[in-house]
Amino acid sequence: MSPRMQFRGPARQRGAIGLMAVGTLALALGFMLLVIDSGRLYLEQRKLQRVADTAALEAVTRDGNCQSGQSAAVYATESAARNGFTVSTDNTLTVSCGTLQTGAENLRTFAVDPTKTATVQVIVTRPVVTSVAAGIGALLSGGPVSLTTRLSATAVAAEPKQTLAQLSIRSTLLGADSARSNLLNPLFSTLLGGNVNLTVGGWDGLIKTDINLLKFMDQLAIELGVAAGNYTALLNTQASVTSFIKASAEVANRSGATVEVKAALVNLQLAATSASPIKLGDLLALQTGTQAAGLDATVQLFQLIQGFVQLANKNSAVNAVLPVNVLGLAGVTTRIKVIQPPQFSAVGNPALAKLAPLGPNRIYVRTAQVRILVSVDLSLINSVLQLVNTLLTPVVGLVNTLLAPGCILGNCTQTDLKILPNGLNLDLGLEAGTGSSHVTDYSCASPASKSLTATTNISALQVKVGQIDDAIWLSSSPAPSLSPLTLVDIGSKTCHLLNCGARTPFGGGGSQIMIDSPIAGKSEPNYTFANPHEVNVPPIPTHPVTLSGVVGSLKSTLGGITLIQHTPTIGSLLGSLLSTLLSTLSNVTTLLNTAISGLLAPLVDPIVDSLLMNLGIDVNKVDVGFNLTCGEKGKAYLVI
Secondary structure: OOHHHHOOHHHHHHHHHHHHHHHHHHHHHHHHHHHHHHHHHHHHHHHHHHHHHHHHHHHHHOOOOOOOOOHHHHHHHHHHHHOOOOOOOOOEEEEEEEEEEEOOOOOEEEEEOOOOOOEEEEEEEEEEEOOHHHHHHHHHHOOOOOOEEEEEEEEEEEOOOOOEEEEEEOOOOOOOOHHHHHHHHHHHHHHHOOOOOOOHHHHHHHHOOEEEHHHHHHHHHHHHOOOOOOHHHHHOOEEOHHHHHHHHHHHHHHOOOOHHHHHHHHHHHHHOOOOOOEEHHHOEEEOOOOOHHHHOOEEEHHHHHHHHHHHHHHHOOOOEEEOHHHHOOOOEEEEEEEEEOOEOEEEEOHHHHHHOOOOOOOOEEEOOEEEEEEEEEHHHHHHHHHHHHHHHHHHHHHHHHHHOHHHHHOEEEEEEEEEOOOOOEEEEEEEEOOEEEEEEEEEEEEOOEEEEEEEEEEOOEEEEEEEEOHHHHOOOOOOOOEEOEEEEEEEEEEEEOOEEEEEEOOOOOEEEEOEEEEEOOEEEEEEEEEOOEOOOOOOOOOEEEEOOOHHHHHHHHHHOOOOEEEOOOOOOOOHHHHHHHHHHHHHHHHHHHHHHHHHHHHHHHHHHHHHHHHHOOOOOEEEEEEEEEOOOOOOOEEOO
């Protein structure tokens, strides 16, 4: 090999190394550019994600909703603006409300439901400069090159589940037949002041249909023009009964109501046009600050309508006079007044209720309290009254004959007989005792080991017989309303010649009738219901509190009347004459006692079965439903 050939190799190698160095440097610059560009996109995505996260959290924390007013969107937009994201044509922000669902793979998914407010989804998008890699890829593919790329971030936030307890009192009616329908129509017509004419299928459908309470309240808010989600305002808004029934009809129709139920609700709306206004807060108690989830429960449609009707009657200034066919007894006039409407459902935090079970945060339910006034026409026992008159007239005449000679010589005493001087009606007043229940304690050891404790009371029935002042009795006034009904009054007068002074009642004896008696109630303190269902699940089974012997005691009270007897106070009566008068009065008392007991005793069954039961009042039993949802601690959090 020549010397020239030995010096040419290294020169060529130096050229190759230079090319490799240039290539390596270019590759390093490319990777550095890629890293920087990717970092830029990552930081933009993270910034966008923070905007979505904080917007979703704020919308939930401020109790935003996705219905009228769209407050969730407003709150999310305000939050985004504070974090440098301004909504525009290029920068979009979408807010949805709904629920979380867990699939078979235990993965959470968001389901849109504008009526729910506990979970909010926020999606934000914005354009950024296209990355170098994306631009090169577009060039190599031969497609158009876009100078921008749209980034998107999604966040779903939810409220921590609150501990909620719910008590409910359900109507004991399980169905309606033709006999019950024939009683419900005139009863509801009288209470509403309109013509209620529902078919048997209509009544039966109302009794057997449940509707969602939360959906009803959301629909009612639309009907009354109340901001969605503002349940405190909704509970305190007064409106027509027709509006309330219309809202319940809308919910029932969306839930697949039968043709009979739809027709029944239309008829009830028409019948309620002249009823007094009502407000929902008198029927439903929602503790201040309670989440809307506490309203996601079912309620019997018949009980809801029943509450509207009773509340309208309570607010009315007119006492309802029931048709004769409601009790099915001739010679009987029946009036009714709702003194206190039912409160069929109450929801709240049991921890607050436990601190003061009957305080402002109580969880308390009750049946309606009603007063009934039955006036019995005593001319139905006219034959007995005639016999009483036949027995007493000769005795009183004999007394006056024996005492008359004294009037010629000076002052004497004469008797004056009056039989039923106050009229021919005997009044029966019945106050149906309120069944009530309130939460006293709870336990949330775990979702599978929880309990709710409540005290339940059945108030005593109040029974009054005699003369009743209807203006006082059929009101909430505590003033006395009862006075005795005089059956026989042998009065006395002091006379001189033909001039007699003022009459003294019962101077020669007599009898009156008056009953003012309670029928004992019952209290079941601190009953603990183990593992009640969640708040949004029907409370089955319910817990019944029973009171035996109520109807028997009522019949015994009305059937075993003891008359108030007045013995003669005329001192000048001869012993034998006094004995004859007392004996006759005793016989008269027995006759009247038997006759009046025969009139009153048959009233018990129609009042208890035909009237009170149709008003949702069972004097023998209170059915209380228990629900408890054990919650979580903390503030709003991201779930997706």
